[in-house]
Amino acid sequence: MNLRGAQAARFFAKPDPGTAGALIYGADAMRVSLRRQELIAALAGPDAEAEMRLTRMSGAEAKSDPASVTDAVKAVGFFPGPRVVLVDGVTELQAQPVLAALSDWAVGDAALVVTAGALKKTSKLRKAFESHPSAVAVGLYDDPMSAEEVAAAIAAEGIDVTPEGRRGIEALAATLDPGDFRQVLTKIALYAGEEEVGPEAVRLMAPATLEAGADEVIAAAADGRAAAIGPLMTRLAGQGVTPVTLVIQATRHFQQLHMAAVSGGVGALRPPVYGARRDAMERQVRDWGARRLEAALALLMETDLTLRSSSRAPAMAVMERALIKLSMMGRG
Template identity: 55%
Template structure:
């Protein structure tokens, strides 16, 4: 059976122990791993490793021993309780061996939990798990966690009441951090509030959030795109003090201007182009980037990308010019270009 993202959030929190299998697949290995960890922990509870109720297999194990998965699923342990056989990096090349074990599965056997990279709809593994009446297939996508998923994380971490403003702060933070960092932040917030019965507030979240240069880097690039030349120097000095490298800044600026170019070139207009970008642009920056794309126009954005490409080549070359001065000069040139009327 196939579960939608909304259904999957509830299932990961309370998976069904009497099912034959669970296939979790997606492009982002970290997101997939976090969901797999959550599902197995909910299925087996604590001490599963010590009680040998969790068996781990790799793709290499299955390639060298075609019966390894079936044998592990059928094996009986010394300790009572549910059992799981976890196979990482499953692929369609191993589908016949995996699906053979799934076909042989009976009540009382260990549940088969698989993780895989992104699987197309025609994938043999994905089709088999989606069609199986006693197994689930769940795709993990690159969208940031939504409110239900964050609420589940908070409950798992032992946090109770969360006011609306704090949830808004967490939603914003979820779009800025990768999944592993965000989960660690939630766990840190839970420890921070361990002996505090008051509801979670935005200030609590801010106190635990990792200090990141990304927001200031975004502010710098927006200033460049909006011809705010006077803001470039101070923002650049601040980023330099925080350890941001010129090459990283150049990469970030190039990514931003490529997004603007894609939006400006969209036949349905810049707003449609921004909405089609993947990964999606955060809603707080969407209108701002639409205005930037419309103001620059496709041809001037091509000029901007050419300048950034030249800058990137110079930064990576063996020339001895000060790199921060080089990127600052290029950003100022872009801001001047933005100030000219098309």
């Protein structure tokens, strides 16, 4: 089944417990990541990972061990409760283990959550999830958040907001990425406390754009300029950019590079890329190649998992080390 709009939002908030799986795909890695987190929490609960009811793997790991996805879906958990198998960042070339697991799924198996970049209508992954009687496919695009999504986000933060304040929040939702919007909404909730949120609170918490600085450090990693990464990371940390935001944006960039490498170049990307950014991406695709880009995505997924885990390692240092590793891989 193919879900869109409000129907998709309702599914993410309250999925059918008998769902075989869900494919979440789109060019914006931040949107995909947020929906992935929301769906896993709704399917298996907030303690799924601690209770070992969540199995994570990348598309590259699934491809290297084709039986691993089916084995994970069929496995019997030590703790009672619903289980989820997440296969993150799957490409068409890595789809076969996922398709086999979905085909073999039976009632009582773990739910299969799969994420991917932008997929064409002819995609094998899309066709499999759309045609499966118990699975869904959800495409996420760069459209502004709907009024229903904004209202749900406000309710989740427990914010009491005036009509003017709500209009200000809706304006932020129309201009910010979903991840940045949720961070700002959390800041507004903390700032307001028990008080009603008006337009002044929204104005004070609205961020200055930090996108350019994040793009700069990611470009340094993709271009192999390791020496530039440390100073850029120091500046971004001072501006309040989080490591999770950086890893999501880096994943988005390298997913685009990989898509270009396997689908005929940067010109095949949708939405299209123009100007100096296109020239830089074309050079990076030539320098990296599909195989090393797959390794880069695997490294970024490992970093993402570390940042979201209970690890005590300094998060910004973990992210900086990953970017330096990427810069070395690009030169390798």
